[in-house]
Amino acid sequence: MTLRNILLGATMLCAATAPAYAFAQDSAPADDAAAPADNYGGEIIVTASKRSQTLQDTPVAVSVATAADLENSAIRDLIDLQSSVPSLRVSQLQSSANTNFVIRGFGNGANNAGIEPSVGVFIDGVYRSRSAAQIGDLPNVERIEVLRGPQSTLFGKNASAGVISIITQKPQFDFGGSIEASYGNYDAVVVKGDITGPISDTIAFSLGGNFNRNDGYARDLYLDTDVNDRNRWGVRGQLLFEPSDALSIRLIGDYDKIDENCCIAGNVVAGPTVDITDFLVGGPSVDRENPFSYDVYNNFLSENRIENYGGSAQIDYDLGNMALTSITAYREVRSFANQDSDFTAADLIGRKSDDVxxxxxTQEVRLASDFDGPVNFLVGGYYFNEKIDQKNQLFFGDDFRDYGNALIQKASGGALDVATLEGTLGALEGDPTKYLGTFFHVGDGMDEAYKLKNTSWSLFGTVDFEITDRLTFTAGANYTQDRKRFSTDVVSTDTFSAVDLDSPAYTPFREALLIGGGVDPATAAYLAANPTIVLPDGSSANPLAGLKAFQFLPPFLNVPNAVEPGKTHDNDLSWSARLAYELTDTVNVYATYATGFKASSINLSRDSRPLASDLPAIDAAGLTTPNLAAGSRFAGPEESEVYEIGLKGQWSVAAANVAVFKQSIKGFQSNVFNGTGFELVNAERQSTWGVEFDGSVRPVRGLNLTLAVTWLDPKYDSFTNSSFGDISGTQPSTIPELSAAMGATYTHEFDGGNRAIFHVDYLYESPTRLVDGLQGFPDGFSDQFKREVNQLNASFTFALNNGLELGVWGRNLTNAHYLTTIFPAVAQSGSVSGYPSQPRTYGVTGRFKF
Structure with a gap:
């Protein structure tokens, strides 16, 4: 019998996390957005430990956002959620399928399907392995839980930085439902609805749907159309079978689709290439150094099409003093993106598509005890099987030949141009016509195909020992085996990138250029014959060396080959130990040590290159391709650990949670864009000291005040091989030292049960550098680019006692602007691009619950 048949369950049940103000929410059921104002102080149930516990009794750093929280703050998706959870950052990158999740400053996984995330995202206990499967809107969300810090003991695969768990409402045996419609600026329309009820005494159903569209908040002045639109919809159906008190079976099927134009990049620094692109289009090719105008210039509209669908079956069986749970799931994601990735009106990149x-x-099975004695346990197993089939295309556009010609002329001081190079290099190889018309030819570029198969399994368990009625010791462990096999079939048709400018055949050409540059003939002859020599000033002896920067797409050495097998095999034992003590009936404290694990990630992109240590063997095997450079095929695993102490208190009118921690990751997988591609490397060690506070107080009836603060002191303890050299001892970019989310909700109940609900929340993030460095720019140049966040959201809802609710809402009401990410402009040395934050949005909402 195979392991796949033995392991029946799915490894990621309901993880727990919550927005900062969840601790201040009423204790009414999570789906009751209009809970009466006098319920404060009740229990919020979470499943952070894969057992149902109150938030107060869960000795884990966890935040919870209820349905009421989401409604009050007009939170549509996980990108909006970060405005309520200071420890969470969500970044939308170049497409709808590329979203990065960061908790406590740790996280990665976007921009490459082979890179798995450090923050695990689960929906109803099912792991969503890539961001394309995570970002769709969901109907009828019950709560969202955010677990901070390594969660590998129970959640296993890829939870080395934390977990985001979305829990939707189960079908109910009482008939009910809701319908919601919202209209806002940018012609935004959001419609959501759900219905639930009994089919029989033992079977209940629910059906939900959502639709979300807007015209886009940016304008493409070259194409004369709105861009960065939103267009997505989805459906979700559930059946709940409860044939007996002991057995429950929950079946879920869902489908969602995204078809939108995303994501604009503004010009942050206009380098010398902008004059070239302006000349090519006969006018402005970018809005120079004005990323917050939301005016862009592209020569074709970007496409983002995602289909995400699947199903799951959760079986819960009560054995008396034990409970058996199985979660089985199968999912498919189909993602296509094609982007004008040079972000100019010039037709430089004619096609940049990714078809994934x-x-x-996934399969999980676990058994949990519920004994009366001092010892209880949870044991389980998890199986994961994933196949990725990816096809990419990168082709030069109509303007790239003229653009390349201008670059070569500029780099050579006017001494060279494309036609001269084509004729001269061909003649020196014995065929003057060999290269004519081929350099930077329209339609040339790269055809790419990648395959990855990942098989992983783990065994996990925890044991709780009640030393006294108030003191509990918990130990847990998770053993994981992870295997990956990958292959590439990449063909470069970029003729110029295949030319070896150090070739002996070009010695006469190099000699003539050196003499023309004033070098004496004897020295010129020697240097021309030895082009790889490095001169005392650090420059190359080869006068053609400056042209190597324009060999953007060199021939690709495919994997597997005689030297590189295209395989990784990782195993790890993660473990945790925790003491939890109930000081009083209202105050608990805990101390935790835990480790986490994330397996190797694979570089499924044209930037995949052999390790430097493999180059000699590749050369000996006769596999070397022209201009083959070292890089990485994959990044090794991440190993994380955390030391944490915490306090949780809940009283009749207030609640407070505090966590103090030291968290670190060995082998942090860094994926940095260098202007033409991504460099995937491991940082030896990154660590963060931190303090988190979540608190709430209700000073008077109906008023609920909340505050969540996160202070972080991050550092690269050791990062010697970064894309910017040795940056050990520096502070990592994008991690604010101080983040704070504060909110206030006031509910006034009128005679007859009608209510008015006022809500306001504010997010602050202290200034932080946007990048660790920018390739092609001097050291310290990137320090001038910082992000500071000041976001104000508010809503007002009038809820009638018949279930009808009418409201107005606004997000980023002060229209604060900041850059979420910056990067070297694609193939445009000296220029910097960046993704601007979303502008102010507002609208009206009508909702009816029955």
Whole structure:
């Protein structure tokens, strides 16, 4: 019998996390957005430990956002959620399928299907392995839980930085439902609805749907159209079978689709290439150094099409003093993106498409005890099987030949141009016509195909020992085996990138250029014959060396080959130990040590290159391709650990949670864009000291005040091989030292049960550098680019006692602007691009619950 047949369950049940103000929410059921104002102080149930516990009794750093929280703050998706959870950052990158999740400053996983995330995202206990499967809107969300810090003991695969768990409402045996419609600026329309009820005494159903569209908040002045639109919809159906008090079976099927134009990049620094692109289009090619105008210039509209669908079956069986749970799931993601990735009106990149298919099967089984004695346990197993089939294309556009010609002329001081190079290099190889018309030819570029198969399994368990009625010791462990096999089939048709400018055949050409540059003939002859020599000033002896920067797409050495097998095999034992003590009936404290694990990630992109240590063997095997450079095929695993102490208190009118921690990751997988591609490397060690506070107080009836603060002191303890050299001892970028989310909700109940609900919340993030460095720019140049966040959101809802609710809402009401990410402009040395934050949005909402 195979392991796949033995392991029946799915490894990621309901993880726990919550927005900062969840601690101040009423204790009414999570789906009751209009809970009466006098319920404060009740229990919020979470499943952070894969057992149902109150938030107060869960000795884990966890935040919870209820349905009421989401409604009050007009939170539509996980990107909006960060405005309520200071420890969470969500970044939308170049497409709808590329979203990065960061908790406590740790996280990665976007921009490459082979890079798995450090923050695990789960929906109804099912792991969503890539961001394309995570960002769709969901109907009828019950709560969102955010677990901070390594969660590998119970959640296993890829939870080395934390977990985000979305829990939707189960079908109910009482008939009910809701319908919601919202209209806002940018012609935004959001419609959501759900219905639930009994089919029989033992079977209940629910059906939900959502639709979300807007015209886009940016304008493409070159194409004369709105861009950065939103267009997505989804459906979700559930069946709940409860044939007896002991057995429950929950079946879920869902489908969602995204078809939108995303994501604009503004010009942050206009380098010398902007004059070239302006000349090519006969006018402005970018809005120079004005990323917050939301005016862009592209020569074709970007496409983002995502289909995400699948199903799961959760079986819960009560054995008396034990409970058996199985979660089985199968999911498919189909993602296509094609982007004008040079972000100019010039037709430089005629096509940059990524077509990805991901099929995932997961299975978890676990057994949890509920003994009266001092010892209880949870044991389980998890199986993961995923296949990725990816096809990419990168082709030069109509303007790239003229653009390349201008670059070569500028780099050579006017001595060279494309036609001269084509004729001269061909003649020196014995065929003057060999290269004519081929350099930077329209339609040339790269055809790419990648395959990845990942199989992983783990065994996990925890044991709780009640030393006294108030003191509990918990130990847990998770052993994981992870295997990956990958292959590439990449063909470069970029003729110029295949030319070896150090070739002996070009010695006469190099000699003539050196003499023309004033070098004496004897020295010129020697240097021309030895072009790889480095001169005392650090420059190359080869006068053609400056042209190597324009060999953007060199021939690709495919994997597997005689030297590189295209395989990784990782295993790890993660473990945790915790003491939890109930000081009083209202105050608990805990101390935790835990480790986490994330397996190797694979570089499924044209930037995949052999390790430097493999180059000699590749050369000996006769596999070397022209201009083959070292890089990385994959990044090794991440190993994280955390030391944490915490306090949780809940009283009749207030609640407070505090966590103090030291968290670190060995082998942090860094994926940095250098202007033409991504460099995937491991940082030896990154660490963060931190303090988190979540608190709430209700000073008077109906008024609920909340505050969540996160202070972080991050550092690269050791990062010697970064894309910017040795940056050990520096502070990592994008991690604010101080983040704070504060909110206030006031509910006034009128005679007859009608209510008016006022809500306001504010997010602050202290200034932080946007990048660790920018390739092609001097050291310290990137320090001038910082992000500071000041976001104000508010809503007002009038809720009638018949279930009808009418409201107005606004997000980023002060229209604060900041850059979320910056990067070297694609193939445009000296220029910097960046993604601007979303502008102010506002609208009206009508909702009816029955």
């Amino acid at each position: 298919a991901i099929d995932t099967f």
